Amino acid sequence: MKIKIRTIVILLVLGMTTAAGLIYFGIYNVAATEQHTAPVYKLLEYAMRKSVLLRADSSRVPDLSNEQRLRSGTTHFRAHCVQCHGAPGVAPEPFSYGMMPAPANLVAAAREWEPAELFWVIRHGIKMSGMPAWEYRLSEQEIWDIVAFVERLPTLSPQEYEQWGKQVPAQASPAPARLSEADNVALGAGDAKAGERALQQYLCVTCHQIPGVAGANRHVGPPLNGIAGRRYIGGVVLNTPENMVRWLQNPKQFAPLSAMPDLGVTNKDARDIAAFLSTLEDLD
Ligand code: HEC
Ligand code: HEC
Known part of the structure; x- marks a missing residue:
């Protein structure tokens, strides 16, 4: 028993020293041109998913089907999201190609996440990934509008996306609320x-x-x-x-x-x- 505990302690200390050494001597590469190793990537992805699942509140999802919401969601998506995530038939801005992790195509996200989870991710962002939090930039209502739009992405054709854009012109961020x-x-x-x-x-x-x-x-x-x-x-x-x-x-x-x-x-x-x-x- 004594030997076992001693082995565990030695292994732990060795592990921690190696990790500290990797960091101290600058061996860990922070370059965005180097993909995470597969285990690190899996671990980060897993932690992100678990974290969102724990916090998303599916009890307060509003009606996402109305046309007005979809229109507003389209406008906000064009103003704030397409630059990084792209859209049907539309590539994101070149700067996003250099991001690590690369911003996901949101057709996949719409299939994988529930509306409440999408809402949470958009509102709070994802630490250490480049996904911004929109809580201080968009109202809850506007974020739900975007969720409604993202939910439609898997069935939205490039032609439709283009057509919708003509109906609702891209808009710069609304001016912040300055009251009297x-x-x-x-x-x-x-x-x-x-x-x-x-x-x-x-x-x-x-x-x-x-x-x-x-x-x-x-x-x-x-x-x-x-x-x-x-x-x-x-x-x-x-x-x-x-x-x-x-x-x-x-x-x-x-x-x-x-x-x-x-x-x-x-x-x-x-x-x-x-x-x-x-x-x-x-x-x-
Ligand atoms: C500056 C670039 C950038 C902008 C702007 C941006 N995102 Fe992201 N987003 C990211 C990155 C990077 C990630 C993390 C990597 C990934 O996609 O999983 C991410 C992740 C996500 C995810 C989780 C995807 C998944 O399946 O893992 C969703 C959903 C999302 N963003 C939606 C949006 C929406 C909606 C907007 C607009 C309001 C937006 N993002 C704006 C960069 C951006
Ligand atoms: C781009 C850099 C920058 C950002 C971002 C910035 N500040 Fe400043 N801030 C300054 C500079 C420079 C001064 C010096 C005053 C001047 O230029 O007249 C200053 C001055 C101040 C002062 C007065 C300090 C003093 O000693 O009198 C306060 C308070 C302050 N900033 C708060 C904030 C807060 C809160 C935020 C975020 C909302 C913020 N600042 C964002 C650069 C910045």
Whole structure:
């Protein structure tokens, strides 16, 4: 018994040392030109499927058959999905050929996934794969519209797809919901927890150091620790909750030369993010 345990421990330590060595010496190849090995690919795919199955909620699938929904789904598919996934008779944009894993043809996805699972995947995206989350860009209604369209893909001919496109012209992303001043007041104070989640979906982490947020250790802009206690935002405007919301939505109105772009932050998300920032009191 003693020997057995000792063997297991030795094997475990050996395995972990090998894995650490592969990473430390840079032997693991991150190139997108190298396919995952078959076991790694299978494992990732399996983990993804299990994760979606656990979370998809099939109790709230709306009626997907109505014509209006399908039309809206077509428009959104053309605006946001065909670039990576292609469509009947349509190749995706060349950049997607270089993605690893390659974006799936959604005819297969429509056959394999239930509507609630498609909804979940589109809404939340898939970590480490290049599949974006659309939760902060499209409403639930719009995502269901896309699901309705994807469900139709297996029986949609290239001619029909082209024809539908003529009926509903491709549309750029709708402008983010910017409410009036009165609506702004009605929205009330933001929710700091929701703000912490939202800021992960607006690229803030790619430019700022933000305490408690993994990966947010960039210094393109100033670090945000201690922002709650700073007198001015961007050195130009008094740090009040209202001004912070305005800054987050359009920094250039205060600092025309600012390198921080207008990221299309919606009213609600700006309030929530401002509420989160107001909790960042510590300087370290
Ligand atoms: C930037 C490229 C990109 C865009 C844009 C994109 N996807 Fe994806 N999508 C991916 C990648 C990469 C995967 C993961 C690999 C794969 O297909 O399994 C994926 C996976 C999926 C899957 C799971 C497929 C499966 O069977 O594994 C679905 C469903 C899906 N995307 C739907 C959509 C829809 C609908 C849209 C538009 C709202 C969209 N995607 C936009 C890249 C993209
Ligand atoms: C492309 C990089 C970039 C992105 C993305 C970005 N910022 Fe900034 N941010 C900056 C820069 C640069 C400044 C410095 C101020 C200036 O340019 O006037 C700044 C300033 C700020 C300030 C004022 C800081 C201070 O010390 O006064 C806050 C707060 C802020 N950003 C929050 C955010 C949040 C929240 C997000 C996501 C919604 C975000 N930023 C996204 C680059 C960025």
